[in-house]
Amino acid sequence: MSICQDLGLNFQQRMGANISQLERDIGSEQFPPNEHYFGLVNFGNTCYSNSVLQALYFCRPFREKVLEYKAKNKRTKETLLTCLADLFYSIATQKKKVGSIAPKKFIARLRKEKEEFDNYMQQDAHEFLNFLINHINEIILAERNQNTLKVQKNASENVTCNGTVPQNTEPTWVHEIFQGTLTSETRCLNCETVSSKDEHFFDLQVDVGQNTSITHCLKCFSDTETLCNDNKFKCDHCSSYQEAQKRMRVKKLPLILALHLKRFKYMEQYNRHIKVSHRVVFPLELRLFNTSDDAVNPDRLYDLVAVVVHCGSGPNRGHYISIVKSHGFWLLFDDDMVDKIDASAIEDFYGLTSDIQKSSETGYILFYQSRDASC
Amino acid sequence: MAVQPDSGGKDDVKTQFVTREGTYRLMTLSEYSRPNRVGYTSGSGSSHVRVSLVSLPPGPGSGAPGSDGQGSDDRICFNHGKELYVYVYRGVKKAADLSKPVDKKMYKGTNPTCHDFNTVTMTAENVSLVIGFSTGQIQLIDPIKKELSKLYNEERLIDKTRVTCIKWVPGSSNLFISAHASGQLYVYNEELTCGTTAPHYQLFKQGDGYSIHTCRTKSTRNPLYRWVIGAEGSCINEFAFSPCGTNLAVVSQDGFLRVFHYDTMELIGRARSYFGGFLCVCWSPDGKYVVVGGEDDLVTVWSFSELRVVARGQGHRSWVSVVAFDPYVVSFTDPDNEEVIEEDKQKSESVQCYRLGSVSQDTQLCLWDLTEDVLKPPVRARASAHLSPNSQTFSPNGIPGTKLPTKGTKSNKIGHKHAELSGQTNATGEPSGAKLATKTKSNNISTLNISVGKAKEENSGSLGVNSLTQRLAGFSFGDRRSEHRRNFSLTSKPAEQKTSASNTVALRGKSAGAASNDTYDPLKLIGTPLCPRFDECPVLEPLVCKKIAHERLTALLFRAEYLVTACADGCVNTWARPARTHNGEPRAHRRFERIDLVD
Numbered sequence: 006m007s008i009c010q011d012l013g014l015n016f017q018q019r020m021g022a023n024i025s026q027l028e029r030d031i032g033s034e035q036f037p038p039n040e041h042y043f044g045l046v047n048f049g050n051t052c053y054s055n056s057v058l059q060a061l062y063f064c065r066p067f068r069e070k071v072l073e074y075k076a077k078n079k080r081t082k083e084t085l086l087t088c089l090a091d092l093f094y095s096i097a098t099q100k101k102k103v104g105s106i107a108p109k110k111f112i113a114r115l116r117k118e119k120e121e122f123d124n125y126m127q128q129d130a131h132e133f134l135n136f137l138i139n140h141i142n143e144i145i146l147a148e149r150n151q152n153t154l155k156v157q158k159n160a161s162e163n164v165t166c167n168g169t170v171p172q173n174t175e176p177t178w179v180h181e182i183f184q185g186t187l188t189s190e191t192r193c194l195n196c197e198t199v200s201s202k203d204e205h206f207f208d209l210q211v212d213v214g215q216n217t218s219i220t221h222c223l224k225c226f227s228d229t230e231t232l233c234n235d236n237k238f239k240c241d242h243c244s245s246y247q248e249a250q251k252r253m254r255v256k257k258l259p260l261i262l263a264l265h266l267k268r269f270k271y272m273e274q275y276n277r278h279i280k281v282s283h284r285v286v287f288p289l290e291l292r293l294f295n296t297s298d299d300a301v302n303p304d305r306l307y308d309l310v311a312v313v314v315h316c317g318s319g320p321n322r323g324h325y326i327s328i329v330k331s332h333g334f335w336l337l338f339d340d341d342m343v344d345k346i347d348a349s350a351i352e353d354f355y356g357l358t359s360d361i362q363k364s365s366e367t368g369y370i371l372f373y374q375s376r377d378a379s380c
Numbered sequence: 381m382a383v384q385p386d387s388g389g390k391d392d393v394k395t396q397f398v399t400r401e402g403t404y405r406l407m408t409l410s411e412y413s414r415p416n417r418v419g420y421t422s423g424s425g426s427s428h429v430r431v432s433l434v435s436l437p438p439g440p441g442s443g444a445p446g447s448d449g450q451g452s453d454d455r456i457c458f459n460h461g462k463e464l465y466v467y468v469y470r471g472v473k474k475a476a477d478l479s480k481p482v483d484k485k486m487y488k489g490t491n492p493t494c495h496d497f498n499t500v501t502m503t504a505e506n507v508s509l510v511i512g513f514s515t516g517q518i519q520l521i522d523p524i525k526k527e528l529s530k531l532y533n534e535e536r537l538i539d540k541t542r543v544t545c546i547k548w549v550p551g552s553s554n555l556f557i558s559a560h561a562s563g564q565l566y567v568y569n570e571e572l573t574c575g576t577t578a579p580h581y582q583l584f585k586q587g588d589g590y591s592i593h594t595c596r597t598k599s600t601r602n603p604l605y606r607w608v609i610g611a612e613g614s615c616i617n618e619f620a621f622s623p624c625g626t627n628l629a630v631v632s633q634d635g636f637l638r639v640f641h642y643d644t645m646e647l648i649g650r651a652r653s654y655f656g657g658f659l660c661v662c663w664s665p666d667g668k669y670v671v672v673g674g675e676d677d678l679v680t681v682w683s684f685s686e687l688r689v690v691a692r693g694q695g696h697r698s699w700v701s702v703v704a705f706d707p708y709v710v711s712f713t714d715p716d717n718e719e720v721i722e723e724d725k726q727k728s729e730s731v732q733c734y735r736l737g738s739v740s741q742d743t744q745l746c747l748w749d750l751t752e753d754v755l756k757p758p759v760r761a762r763a764s765a766h767l768s769p770n771s772q773t774f775s776p777n778g779i780p781g782t783k784l785p786t787k788g789t790k791s792n793k794i795g796h797k798h799a800e801l802s803g804q805t806n807a808t809g810e811p812s813g814a815k816l817a818t819k820t821k822s823n824n825i826s827t828l829n830i831s832v833g834k835a836k837e838e839n840s841g842s843l844g845v846n847s848l849t850q851r852l853a854g855f856s857f858g859d860r861r862s863e864h865r866r867n868f869s870l871t872s873k874p875a876e877q878k879t880s881a882s883n884t885v886a887l888r889g890k891s892a893g894a895a896s897n898d899t900y901d902p903l904k905l906i907g908t909p910l911c912p913r914f915d916e917c918p919v920l921e922p923l924v925c926k927k928i929a930h931e932r933l934t935a936l937l938f939r940a941e942y943l944v945t946a947c948a949d950g951c952v953n954t955w956a957r958p959a960r961t962h963n964g965e966p967r968a969h970r971r972f973e974r975i976d977l978v979d
Contacts, residue, residue, distance in 0.1 A: 216697070216698055218675075218698040221677060221697040288655060288656035288657070288675040288699075289656065289657075290635065290655040290657075292655045294914065303913075304907075304913055306655060306902055306906070377903065
């Protein structure tokens with residue numbers, strides 16, 4: 006622990022010059038009111054968390070809901086959500102416009118909540134995002150159920166006697182922000198019956214190809230797949246396993262579309278995960294081509310708002326940073342350091358066109374926010 | 381069977397591809413690059429390798445410097461990193477000689493990004509080459525005589541940002557235009573100076589989403605005009621003059637194509653990308669269509685007469701970096717074909733099928749056939765092999781006076797006359813008009829690679845069988861679109877039609893002074909003729925889609941005998957066109973006899 010504190014101190018001292026540099030770069034007149042750009046201190050390989058937290062902070066609908074939660078919920082039991090809310094609140098209420106903050110409580114809580122994160126090793130930023138979103142959602146659901154239980158107890162003791170708590174299926178604000186729906190359509194090649202199944206997602210995980218765009222990767226995500234051999238489809242109509250064709254398309258487009266680029270591929274010959282540094286371009290604006298026919302809003306227009314970038318050569322080494330868009334300009338958050346970058350510098354994070362170089366700085370998780378988002 | 385192959389970088393790089401004209405072959409010895417190619421390390425960022433080609437008028441002095449007695453009047457210029465090269469270009473006839481560049485330049489602290497030869501003033505012994513740089517400066521040189529060297533915007537007082545596109549004004553000996561990443565476009569006169577102070581501008585003209593300024597000085601100086609186009613600071617990615625030189629099409633990072641009348645500076649029309657910036661633009665040889673490519677991975681076709689997006693091409697796996705029409709492969713209406721004549725007599729001379737090429741960051745070259753049946757609204761259900769029956773209820777796209785066909789059964793074969801301009805070129809090396817073309821009989825061409833929107837085949841069981849329709853129409857699960865989407869009309873809903881119509885009026889009128897922001901809001905534009913919904917607009921598939929390089933492709937030029945491509949690692953490649961056939965018989969292979977030696 007003492008090592009970490011030393012590190013933190015060092016960083017803060019080093020930051021002195023940089024902080025004013027950021028303010029100078031933005032310009033005092035251009036500096037958006039009520040906005041704070043605070044780096045997050047690294048507690049020893051916690052950049053996976055820092056980068057994701059910064060990206061989420063600049064997903065405005067998410068930030069606002071977290072701050073709202075903070076305002077509504079007077080201190081109860083400490084959860085990861087209360088720690089996150091405290092952290093966001095602390096950033097949002099800083100006197101200074103720029104600086105750095107140590108997310109000590111959040112990291113401590115995170116290490117308690119999940120064993121895998123209870124060490125000083127580099128973690129996968131996407132795994133962390135996935136855990137965080139789901140965990141927060143569960144907290145909200147649990148608190149909501151507790152409340153309904155209380156309400157039921159207080160209001161009426163003779164309403165229901167079957168004893169089961171009516172499951173509240175209303176979406177949480179986490180659902181409202183991140184949840185989309187995929188519809189998987191399967192056609193049995195024997196009886197031609199098409200069955201479709203909906204499933205929810207918080208992010209889409211796409212394979213990456215060399216010299217492609219995220220648009221193309223998403224299209225491939227929805228390519229038709231033939232289920233055959235060991236992977237046959239159990240057709241209810243035929244009551245047997247049959248060859249089938251399957252594809253997944255987006256039925257409900259989420260408010261914030263999180264795209265995870267599958268850049269860590271398990272290679273059998275090396276017996277480990279290898280980073281795929283392929284160049285995948287991602288535009289600042291996006292629409293989906295892989296929507297289903299019954300999609301509600303198939304031409305929803307998205308803006309890129311944040312990117313978690315992996316720097317380095319493999320999943321368990323290297324570094325995470327994030328670039329975010331705020332009030333029309335782009336910022337780079339590298340743990341406790343914050344820099345303004347030119348939008349044209351984003352192309353540095355597309356990836357590499359050759360495999361010669363081992364290390365790369367590549368977009369890993371993309372956050373696209375719907376332009377019709379109410380904020 | 382229907383699963384697409386892995387799109388990874390393992391696909392082989394093709395050295396030839398086949399179209400209905402025949403086989404295009406890479407001329408491996410006609411590769412131009414920097415003389416001593418050292419191991420190239422893929423750097424990120426500015427790899428804007430561009431190519432300029434010029435055919436000098438044949439002069440008496442074959443001993444003129446640069447021409448080297450090699451008997452070629454073509455010169456090629458390309459940039460790579462800090463370097464710029466000019467070589468004698470010997471096309472497919474002879475191998476490239478990289479040891480003797482006509483000129484080579486190495487710049488410090490800045491990279492050349494674009495260049496253009498002046499075809500008006502050139503002679504056998506000299507040619508003006510204007511070069512734009514990544515830091516905003518502009519240089520004018522004569523790579524042959526090497527006497528000329530002028531600088532513009534030297535102190536970066538006019539613009540500090542990257543020159544994204546530079547071109548001579550068509551037919552002008554001294555005017556050129558530079559577009560910048562700042563979203564501004566400047567008209568320069570090469571004879572004027574740029575002054576020693578930053579220019580003070582005064583408003584000259586203003587319109588919907590653009591303004592034009594002149595310098596407020598006693599003596600005329602550069603720039604003559606400053607055009608400020610689009611959202612503030614949104615990079616102009618390319619501009620192109622119409623073949624007649626009257627109209628100027630400009631594409632920007634804000635996702636808009638804007639077409640201006642150059643002399644009157646009026647905005648004639650616009651189009652909006654499906655999403656992201658538009659990166660490249662070109663005109664059809666007859667000036668009827670503007671094609672743009674962009675960050676939506678699409679090739680978008682915009683009709684100049686109808687001021688609307690008429691089709692989109694989907695086939696690239698990444699951003700489209702260059703679009704160019706091939707003026708040498710054009711199909712004409714067959715006057716012998718009764719059907720065509722009876723359909724539209726005045727247009728029996730007009731082009732029936734355009735050939736378009738595009739290259740992308742996906743390292744692929746795509747060729748497209750733009751056929752009249754797609755470009756023109758579906759007046760009759762030709763080539764309707766893949767249209768569902770209800771597609772015949774299309775509204776005829778707001779074209780008044782057109783009637784739906786009474787003939788229901790129509791073969792999907794279109795009588796095309798396949799004509800290639802037989803190498804006739806004027807001084808600029810461009811074909812001197814489609815009408816000069818010698819018409820050559822060729823096979824009927826069925827436009828099988830076209831399907832409209834998400835129109836579905838009636839037979840939903842044909843999944844994976846008809847590969848041509850599969851990608852768009854295919855995988856029909858028998859699911860039905862909701863009613864309002866199935867009965868798609870290309871003119872969209874009445875309400876939107878109304879607004880878009882008024883937009884058009886405003887645009888066509890004088891300058892629309894009170895431009896509301898709505899006219900540039902993509903959320904309002906979706907579903908209008910400026911940006912149709914994806915399933916409301918015909919979607920083309922490429923005729924050819926081939927990976928032809930290891931690196932991102934950055935240039936594509938069509939010439940009578942070959943095509944030229946370039947990629948980000950600085951390699952300029954030449955592709956020989958197929959040997960021509962005349963009346964079905966192989967033509968004399970005089971022009972190509974040396975190819976075989978090379979190949």
